[in-house]
Amino acid sequence: MAVATFEIGFTRFLDRSGEVVQPLPAFASEAKALIPLYRSMTRLRMFDAKAVALQRTGRLGTYAAALGEEAVTIGLASAMAADDVLVPAFRDQGAQLWRGVGLVDILAYWGGDERGSVAGPSEDFPVCVPIGTHFPHAVGVALAIKLRRQSRAVVCIGGDGATSKGDVYEAMNMAGLWQLPVVFVVSNNQWAISVPRQRQTAAATLAQKAIAAGIPGEQVDGNDVIAVRHAVDEALAAARAGRGPRLIEAVTYRLGDHTTSDDATRYRDDATVSTHWAEEPLVRLRRYLTAQGVWTKEDEEAMQVALAAEIEKAVADYLALPPPAPQDMFDHLFAVLPADLKAQRDTLAEEEALHA
Amino acid sequence: MPEVTLVGAVNLALARAMEDDPSVLVLGEDVGVDGGVFRATDGLLGRFGPERVFDTPLAEASIAGMAVGLAAQGFRPVAEIQFSGFIYPAIDQMVNHAARLRNRTRSRLSCPMVLRAPNGGGIRAAEHHSESVEAFFVNIPGLRVVVPSSPAKAYGLLLAAIRDPDPVVFLEPPRLYRALKEEVADDGRALSLDTSFVIREGTDVTLVTWGASVVEAMAAADDLAADGVEAEVIDVACLKPLDMGPILASVERTGRCVIVHEAPLTGAPGAEIAARIAERGLMSLVAPVQRVTGYDTVMPLLRLEKAFIPSTRRVIDAALRTLEYA
Numbered sequence: 236m237a238v239a240t241f242e243i244g245f246t247r248f249l250d251r252s253g254e255v256v257q258p259l260p261a262f263a264s265e266a267k268a269l270i271p272l273y274r275s276m277t278r279l280r281m282f283d284a285k286a287v288a289l290q291r292t293g294r295l296g297t298y299a300a301a302l303g304e305e306a307v308t309i310g311l312a313s314a315m316a317a318d319d320v321l322v323p324a325f326r327d328q329g330a331q332l333w334r335g336v337g338l339v340d341i342l343a344y345w346g347g348d349e350r351g352s353v354a355g356p357s358e359d360f361p362v363c364v365p366i367g368t369h370f371p372h373a374v375g376v377a378l379a380i381k382l383r384r385q386s387r388a389v390v391c392i393g394g395d396g397a398t399s400k401g402d403v404y405e406a407m408n409m410a411g412l413w414q415l416p417v418v419f420v421v422s423n424n425q426w427a428i429s430v431p432r433q434r435q436t437a438a439a440t441l442a443q444k445a446i447a448a449g450i451p452g453e454q455v456d457g458n459d460v461i462a463v464r465h466a467v468d469e470a471l472a473a474a475r476a477g478r479g480p481r482l483i484e485a486v487t488y489r490l491g492d493h494t495t496s497d498d499a500t501r502y503r504d505d506a507t508v509s510t511h512w513a514e515e516p517l518v519r520l521r522r523y524l525t526a527q528g529v530w531t532k533e534d535e536e537a538m539q540v541a542l543a544a545e546i547e548k549a550v551a552d553y554l555a556l557p558p559p560a561p562q563d564m565f566d567h568l569f570a571v572l573p574a575d576l577k578a579q580r581d582t583l584a585e586e587e588a589l590h591a
Numbered sequence: 592m593p594e595v596t597l598v599g600a601v602n603l604a605l606a607r608a609m610e611d612d613p614s615v616l617v618l619g620e621d622v623g624v625d626g627g628v629f630r631a632t633d634g635l636l637g638r639f640g641p642e643r644v645f646d647t648p649l650a651e652a653s654i655a656g657m658a659v660g661l662a663a664q665g666f667r668p669v670a671e672i673q674f675s676g677f678i679y680p681a682i683d684q685m686v687n688h689a690a691r692l693r694n695r696t697r698s699r700l701s702c703p704m705v706l707r708a709p710n711g712g713g714i715r716a717a718e719h720h721s722e723s724v725e726a727f728f729v730n731i732p733g734l735r736v737v738v739p740s741s742p743a744k745a746y747g748l749l750l751a752a753i754r755d756p757d758p759v760v761f762l763e764p765p766r767l768y769r770a771l772k773e774e775v776a777d778d779g780r781a782l783s784l785d786t787s788f789v790i791r792e793g794t795d796v797t798l799v800t801w802g803a804s805v806v807e808a809m810a811a812a813d814d815l816a817a818d819g820v821e822a823e824v825i826d827v828a829c830l831k832p833l834d835m836g837p838i839l840a841s842v843e844r845t846g847r848c849v850i851v852h853e854a855p856l857t858g859a860p861g862a863e864i865a866a867r868i869a870e871r872g873l874m875s876l877v878a879p880v881q882r883v884t885g886y887d888t889v890m891p892l893l894r895l896e897k898a899f900i901p902s903t904r905r906v907i908d909a910a911l912r913t914l915e916y917a
C-alpha cells in the first residue's frame with residue numbers, strides 16, 4: 236500500500252544541437268524574442284572571462300564565473316518582473332546584470348568594495364556567500380509580500396551543494412507550510428567545489444527534496460534557456476496567484492573552475508569536462524536562432540564588438556573607482572553610530588592621519 | 592500603576608509595540624496559542640491575530656533567517672528562541688546576515704529585528720536550558736546585545752530594541768521572570784540602548800553586573816552596607832555597544848571594581864570591561880579588578896547550578912578582597 240507517491244518531471248525545449256524537441260512556450264514562439272536572452276548570456280560569458288582575467292592580473296579579488304550556467308541565471312531573471320525580489324547566491328551575477336546591476340558594480344563588489352552591492356532593484360538581496368543561508372531570507376521576504384497581499388514573488392537561487400544544508404530544507408518547509416510566493420531554483424552544476432553531485436546526496440534528483448517540504452519539484456534542462464525561463468515563468472505565475480512555492484532543479488554543468496582560487500584539474504579530468512561542452516547553453520541557442528534565420532554571422536560579430544566595448548568601458552570605470560575612505564567601514568554599521576564605535580572610528584582616523 | 596513581573600513586562604512591551612506599530616510581528620516556537628513556554632507572548636495572538644503573531648516550525652536558523660527577510664522588507668519582527676541552548680543555529684544568521692546587512696548594502700537594506708531568548712540558569716530546567724550566551728553575541732559587529740534585570744528595564748529596553756533601526760539580541764534572565772514584581776507604567780516610554788545604569792550609589796567599591804546577577808550584586812551591596820561598606824552597583828544592561836562612562840566614573844571614585852556575571856569566565860563581557868578599565872582607569876584602581884562569574888565548565892545540571900551561578904556570598908567576598916588593599 237502506497238501512502239504517498241511522487242514523480243519528478245523533466246522539461247527541455249531545445250536539445251544540444253538546437254533542435255526543438257517539443258512545442259515552444261508562447262514567449263518563444265517568435266525566435267526573435269530570444270535574442271535578448273542570447274545577448275545577455277553572451278554578455279555574461281564575456282564579462283566573466285574578463286573578470287577572471289582581471290583576477291589573474293591582480294586587479295580583482297576571488298571571482299566565481301558562471302561558465303556553463305548562463306542559461307540558468309539569465310533564464311530565471313528574464314522570467315522575473317521588476318518588482319519581484321531576487322535573493323541570489325554568489326554565482327548569480329548574470330541574474331543581477333539582467334535586473335539592472337551594472338558591470339562596474341559587479342566588479343566593484345568582487346574587487347572588494349561594498350559599494351558594489353547598492354545598485355539594482357532596491358529590494359533585491361546582495362549576493363550570499365555562506366551557502367544556503369539566504370533561503371530563509373527568501374521566506375521572510377515572501378512572507379512580507381503575502382502579509383501585504385501583493386501580487387509579486389521572490390526568486391531564490393542555490394547550488395546542488397546548498398541542497399544538503401538544513402537551512403535550505405527549513406526554508407522550503409516553511410514556504411510550503413505557509414504557501415508563500417517564492418520560487419527556489421537549484422542550479423545543479425554537478426559540483427560543490429570538488430564534491431560531485433553523486434557524493435552530495437543519495438537522492439535521485441535534487442528536485443524531489445521539495446516533495447518532503449510539501450511543495451512541487453521539477454527538473455529542467457539548465458542548458459536550455461527556454462526551459463528555465465518557462466519553468467520559472469510558470470512557477471512565478473503560480474506564486475503570484477497564491478498557489479505557493481516551487482522548486483526548480485536546473486540541470487547544468489560547471490565548465491570552469493569553482494572560483495579563481497580553485498584548480499579543478501585536481502579533482503576532475505578534462506575529458507569529462509569536454510563532453511559537457513557539447514551541452515553548453517550558448518551554442519544550442521545560437522544554432523536555433525541561426526536556423527530560424529534571425530541571427531547571422533554579422534549579427535554575432537557586431538554583438539561581440541559592442542559587448543567587448545561595453546565591458547572594456549566598465550573595467551576602465553572600475554579601475555578608476557577611488558577606494559573608499561577607511562572610516563567608511565563604520566558608516567553603515569548602524570543607522571546611528573554608537574558612541575563606543577565613534578571612538579573606534581576616531582582611533583582609525585588618527586592612525587590614518589599619523590601615517591598619511 | 593500595575594505591578595508586573597519581568598515576563599509580564601516583556602509581554603506588556605510587546606503588546607505596546609504591536610499596538611503602536613503595525614509592522615511589529617511576533618514569531619517563534621509556541622508563541623501563538625500557547626503564548627510562549629514562559630508566557631511572554633500570552634494573549635498576543637488573540638489581540639493581534641494570526642498574521643502578526645505566529646508559530647513557526649521548529650527551525651531556529653530559519654526563525655532568525657526569516658526575520659532577516661521580513662526586516663529587510665520593512666517589518667519589525669520580534670523572533671523568540673525558546674531556550675538559550677538552542678540559539679546557536681540562529682547565530683549563523685545573526686552574524687552573517689542580520690548584523691551586516693546594512694553595512695554590506697551601504698544602508699540600501701537594513702535589519703530592524705529583535706531576537707529574544709531566555710538566558711541563564713536557576714530555574715531547575717533540563718540540560719541545554721540554562722546557558723548564558725551573551726559572550727557569543729557581543730563579539731559580533733553590527734549587533735546590539737541587551738540584558739534586562741528588572742520589569743521596568745525589560746519594558747523600556749524591549750520597546751527600545753523593537754524601535755531600534757538595527758538588529759538587537761535581547762536576552763532575558765528566566766530566573767527573574769517571576770522572581771520580583773515592580774510597578775511599570777505602560778506609557779510606551781523606551782529606555783536608552785546606549786547607557787549603563789547606576790542602580791545604587793556608593794563610594795567604596797563598584798559592582799558591575801547585568802541580568803539576573805543584578806539581584807546578587809544588590810543583595811551583596813545591602814550586606815556590605817550593614818558592615819559600613821558602600822558599594823555602587825552598575826547594571827550594564829546594554830552589553831554591546833558598551834557604555835563605559837558610568838563604570839569608569841565610578842571606579843575613579845571607588846578605586847575598586849568587582850565584575851559579576853553568570854556567563855563562563857573566559858572571553859565573556861566581564862573580560863572586556865576589565866580590559867577597558869585597565870586601558871582607561873588603571874591609575875584610579877587601588878586593588879586588582881575582581882571577577883565573580885560562572886566557571887569555565889559546562890553549565891551543570893540543576894543539582895549543582897547554585898554552585899555555578901555567582902552567589903551573594905561570592906560577590907561579598909570579592910568586594911572584601913578589594914578592600915584589603917589600602
Ligand SMILES: Cc1ncc(C[n+]2csc(CCOP(=O)(O)OP(=O)(O)O)c2C)c(N)n1
Nearest residue numbers: 326364365366394395396397424426427428
Ligand atoms: C556554509 C558554507 N560552507 C562552505 C562554504 C565554502 N564553499 C563555497 S562554495 C562551496 C560549494 C558550493 O556548491 P554549490 O552549492 O553546488 O554551488 P556552486 O559553487 O556549484 O555554484 C563551498 C563548499 C561556504 N561558502 N559556505
Ligand SMILES: [Mg+2]
Nearest residue numbers: 394395426427
Ligand atoms: Mg554546484
